[in-house]
Amino acid sequence: MIEELRYILLFIVFLLFYTLYRIFEKYKYAIESKLSHITGDKDIGRNITKIIEIGIIIFGFLWVVSILGLQLFLETKIIHVKEVLLRFPKVVIDFTFKFIEGGIALFIGYKLANYSTRFLEKPILGLVKTRLIAKTVLRAIRYSILLLALATFLYVLGFRGALTSVAAGIGIASVIIGIAAGPIIMSFLSGMFIMGDKPFEIGDFVEIPSFNIAGEVVDVGVRITKIKSTRGNMVIIPNNEIINTSIINYQKEFPYVKIVRSIQISYDSDVSKAKKIILEVLNEDKEVCKGEVFHAGERLDVSPRVFIVEFGDNGINIEFWFWIKGYDLKKEREVVSRTLENIFTRFKEEGIVIPYPHRVIIQQK
Incomplete structure (x- = not known):
């Protein structure tokens, strides 16, 4: 008899909530549109509709749990079916009121989470000065409020032992996750x-x-x-x-990029003329900076410069520095290529020789 009663109750509850859910699905968008019109916010209307939908599912699930718990109570206490039927309305009514109370707490928590993030957005953004950090902090606040609302909902329904077990499990899981996700947490910080x-x-x-x-x-x-x-x-x-x-x-502190290149001329070439040609080529290029600039209250010289740096095996090594404004790889390559090409052309016109590698072989007789 107890088993038959369980199946009858489950079937009735299933039909009841299935019908309720189908009715809600039929009028879901109309309800959402009406709520959006009342609140003046489409997101609020959509969110309230979702809460109602989830509430119907959870409410039906908890009714089933209540029935299964009642059946277990009957089997362990061996109460007469008549007494069970007399107690059943009271159990359902008590549970329904608890669910409504918990649902109100959950709804208030949901609204509080949304309004708190909107209210705190500007103050937090003013403190951290970075929108991404502000969003992260606001998200953490919102989830904390929602978690507290959910815990209140479960507490009102009487799942206190479950909450204690879940809290202990979360504590243990946090330690395990903290160890396993150490690199991720470090990257986050x-x-x-x-x-x-x-x-x-x-x-x-x-x-x-x-x-x-x-x-x-x-x-x-x-x-x-x-x-x-x-x-x-x-x-x-x-x-x-x-x-x-x-x-x-290259763009944070000093907006000018220094470029260093070198070239070699033969020992027979005129070094002074070679340096003069290099400076002329650099000063003629529009992308190359000239003169002095002001940065951080200081006067800095970004004019092109030419130096003799080494006497090599095959010739004299000349190094030249110049600056361009703003780092752009394509721009740098174009300026360097154009500069070297113009220097090479001028060297040929002025008789400045770029030497080939050569060796002097001494043969002993």
């Missing part, structure tokens, strides 16, 4: 430091010597940084590795 200190930003051209990488920063996340290298590859580096190495930012 490093990302926060990078966003706070801002050694580079999206669009900056950086060089990381330890990784032999140079390129444009295209994304700075809380865990990884993406750099489009000069070879055209997308390089993804964990932030905990970036924060522990040196970085050259």
Whole structure:
């Protein structure tokens, strides 16, 4: 008799909630549209509709659990079917009121989570100065409020022992996850430091010597940084590795990029004329900086410079420096190529010889 009663109750509950769910599905979009019109916000209407839908499913599930628990109670206590039927309405009514109370707490928590993030967005953004960090903090606040609301909901329904077990499980899981996800957590914290200190930003051209990488920063996340290298590859580096190495930012502090090249002339060539030609070629190029610039309250000279650096085996090595504004790999290659080509042409016109490697062989008789 108990088994038959269980199946009858389960069937009735299934039909009841299936019918209720089908009715809700039929009028779901009408309800959502009406709520959106009342609140003046489509997102609020959509979210309330989702809460109702989830509430119907959870409510039906908990009714089934209640029935199964009642059947277990009957089997263990061996109560007469008549007494069970008399107790059943009270059990259902008590559970329904508890569910409504818990649902109200869950709804209030949901609304509080949404409104708190909207209310705190500007103050938090003003404190951290970075939108990505602000979003992360706001997301953490929102999830914390939602978790507290869910815990309150379960507590009202009477799942106190389950909450204690879940809390203990979460504590143990947190330790395990903390050990296993140590590198990820370190990358996350490093990302926060990078966003706070801002050694580079999206669009900056950086060089990381330890990784032999140079390129444009295209994304700075809380865990990884993406750099489009000069070879055209997308390089993804964990932030905990970036924060522990040196970085050259060509656009952060000093907006001028120094380029160093060298050339060799023969010992028979006129060194003074060669230096003069190099300076003339550099000064004629529009992309090459000339004169002095002001930076950080200081006067800095970015004019081209030419030096004799070494007497080599085959000739005299001359080194020349010049600056261009803003780092652009394509621009740098074009300027260097154009400069070397013009120097070579002028050297040929002026009789400056670029020597071939040669050796003097002495033969003893």
